[in-house]
Amino acid sequence: MGIEAERIAQLADELKIGFCGLSLAILPLADPRQPLMAIYRDLYEQTVDSPLVIYRNDGTPHSAERLTDIFAKASSTAGAGLGEDLLNFATMHGAARLGDAIQRAGLSDRTSPLLQFVRHFRNACAHGNRWHFQNGEPRQPAELRSIVLTAALHGSKAAGGTVGAGDYLDMLDDVAAHFRA
DSSP states (O other): OOHHHHHHHHHHHHHHHHHHHHHHHHHHHHOTTOHHHHHHHHHHOOOTTOEEEEEOTTSOEEEEEEHHHHHHHHHTOOTTTTHHHHHHHHHHHHHHHHHHHHHHTTOOOTTOHHHHHHHHHHHHHHTTTBOOOOTTOOOSOOEETTEEOOGGGTTSBTBTTTBOHHHHHHHHHHHHHHHHO
8 A cells, every 4th residue: 555554554553562561561560469570670670669760751750659659559459440441541542543643644535434433433532532423423334343333322432332452452453454455
């Protein structure tokens, strides 16, 4: 298709790797035995008292909380705060980046049900994670495998609702394949 199409396919591949990596990191982050602390100790020569320093854009530190305190808080977070929320956030971020990249490259295609799905999913993720279908939307078929977008979805949750984690990975695979065809 061209260099822009390959860049979008590469972005889809990178988003998939990032999402899978985050999925793998969530379990040890939430583990009360703090296995990630061992990685920081063994690979980076950090101690339990070492600070996790996060910097602002101006170079000043926001936090210098101890690594062990961060891991303890993460492992005691109740509910799906770490898992579900982080994965939904990654999905929403990825959908917005991918949809924007397709649009900026001028590769939107109103006749492609997959690309129409990506466009609507991007819009939902960028605007409160809710589908927004009014005034006859969606006007064109918008589909991702077995997920068909219809006006009946208006107001319902997109990422973590209609589109689960595996569906998001399917979308990334399908977009990469589409732009490499």
